[in-house]
Amino acid sequence: MKIFKIFIDIIIFIEIILVVLFLFPNILGIKTYVVTSGSMEPLYPTGSLIYVKKVDASEIKQGDAITFYMEGSTIIATHQVYEVDKEKSEFKTQGINNKDDEGNIIHDVTPVKYSSLIGKPVLCIKNLGYINRLITTPPGIYIIFTFTIFIILINLILEKNQKNGGKLWEKQKEITRTL
Numbered sequence: 001m002k003i004f005k006i007f008i009d010i011i012i013f014i015e016i017i018l019v020v021l022f023l024f025p026n027i028l029g030i031k032t033y034v035v036t037s038g039s040m041e042p043l044y045p046t047g048s049l050i051y052v053k054k055v056d057a058s059e060i061k062q063g064d065a066i067t068f069y070m071e072g073s074t075i076i077a078t079h080q081v082y083e084v085d086k087e088k089s090e091f092k093t094q095g096i097n098n099k100d101d102e103g104n105i106i107h108d109v110t111p112v113k114y115s116s117l118i119g120k121p122v123l124c125i126k127n128l129g130y131i132n133r134l135i136t137t138p139p140g141i142y143i144i145f146t147f148t149i150f151i152i153l154i155n156l157i158l159e160k161n162q163k164n165g166g167k168l169w170e171k172q173k174e175i176t177r178t179l
Helices: 002-022 128-136 140-163 167-178
Strands: 030-034 049-053 065-069 076-085 090-099 105-107 117-125
Touching (some): 002 140, 030 128, 049 128
Antiparallel strands (some): 030 049, 076 090
């Protein structure tokens, strides 16, 4: 019983930490994204969770990493700016791990328009993206929800049993014997 209570406390603590890591930044205007490719490794490893703060396009300079919508799609990418073209209102970007046979970084073919800018990464937590993806998409959402309800119900039953001086189980055995 005491071990189960400790287990429940640990689970609740982990859930609180995850809420803080995944949801709290939104309140501060920071969005979270999962890194799904290795184009920016080692700076942003695959499976990392990056925290992106909205910034004005005028604040971006050469060498900054930016998060943006790829042209004509809802796909989101994070790459490094190697040139800012103020006349055309666009950034020229590159994935720092996208290299040719000679080891030179390959520039992205399509420039990023200022209007496609989401923001600038301010924090990266390695491997946290895997957990985020698991618990924020089906079937992970359903598993976490069911597990949480199960833990709450078991906890309520155990608390009721404890308040009854442990007699709840004795009553259950007595009812089962009479059937």
